[in-house]
Amino acid sequence: MSTDAGENVVLQIDNLESYYGPIMAIRGVSLKVLQGQIVTVLGANGAGKTTLLKTISGVMDPEKGTVKLAGTDIQSMEPDAIVRRGIVHVPEGREIFPLLTVAENISMGAYTRKDRGTIAADEEMVYSYFPILKDRRTQRAGTLSGGQQQMLAIGRGLMSRPRLMLLDEPSLGLSPLLTQEIFEIIVRLNKEQKVTMMLVEQNAKVALDAADYGYVMELGRIVMNDSAAILAASKDIQEFYLGVSQDENQRGQRRWKQRKTWR
Template identity: 60%
Template sequence: MAEPLLVVQNLETYYGPVMALRGVSIEVNRGEIVCVLGANGAGKTTLLRTISGILDAHKGQVALAGKPVTTFAPEAIVREGIAHVPQGREVFPLMSVLDNLMLGAYTRRDRSSIMQELDVIFNYFPALVERQKQLAGTLSGGQQQMLAIARALIMRPNIMLLDEPGLGLSPKLVAEIYQIITRLNQDLGVTMLVVEQNARTALEVSSRGYVLELGRVVFDGSAAQLLDTADIQEFFLGAAQNPSATGGRWKRKKTWR
């Protein structure tokens, strides 16, 4: 197998005295969609923020296509081709949709190919075409999410980090967003690392997945394996607990096996 595109090794990150990542190692191959599952506070967002350089890693390494980028400034990491679609959209509210997209291309200087890219992107996000001149802050949540994805796409990234793209959206919109993510992956070959709480939706589009708990990877495997695992079903997919398995009054311990 070829060398993985993104390799994260033993990453440790602190928020002040609080250790948020306790040695996380993941790999993403070229052309793959990989998801990272976990509950609130498991360290999913921290992982993405550390990869994109917003947070400094205390220990460990992030390498893109074999090149270590751990100590790079955030803008340098973007230039290496890691695009981050942050949690909660984070568009530029008082700028037009078009200006938002052009800022996404801030690290690129080839204006003509940016324009071509824009055409390709509008194919995937027809809702944005008619709203080019509208202020991004006045878009609906789903449209803002699409804008955030489009803004990352225009960098023509090697890998896209998506932080809970379905957060706060209706089930119908979540499905739509994930459909677009799948199409972008299949048509344009964009490699994606998706962080989600909504395990079923994420696993349906991913080829592999990792489960994060309290800053550690506690389980990893193919999407099918993850969907089959009893603990995943119980804690993420809401399958009914088998009362005999929990053994009466004791709380059953998660083993992730």
């Protein structure tokens, strides 16, 4: 994948292949994430989305291909070194520390940092986005609701001051109302804290509403990519990911043409 002059590329992946045992889970994937973007990767279960994030963050080793963070190859680095380089992975299922308090979980997110004097200010920043966590900071994390645990996982990730935050299925197991709340906070963090994000998500509507750019994976391959707005308008995306049939899409297009005529 070529890089256009003047683009500030945070993450660039070229011809990536990863395996689960003998099974190829990622098949020649190439993509990039620009500074300040929210990029979403859509796809059904088994498409390879989670494997992709695990390969980026060093949890899995790629068989082939390159992963570059700000121009530096990281595909052979250990996960802790990748965190220190600036990638934080908020995994599927949150994976908080259930026996630690909320405050202790938040503090754990800063374990790689050496600027100890600014950590308290960043903790307050996290609590400003997730005030319920401040109210429950002495509570064991395992007793939180699913939505609160997702907030905690994101807050813990923010404490490393990431160049790139990887979010794996942030809406998993959440009600539509909580999903909307989580994604509103994701967008705010991107705009206000300038956090570049790459998220994988089965809820295509909320993901495309939040994202600047999107990729669609099927069976380990990228089969479609474009701006989020163009993907959301695609007939294939509407039918297979947004639950809009071709007939409904055609009726919607006719109604849109009629409204334009009325104007």
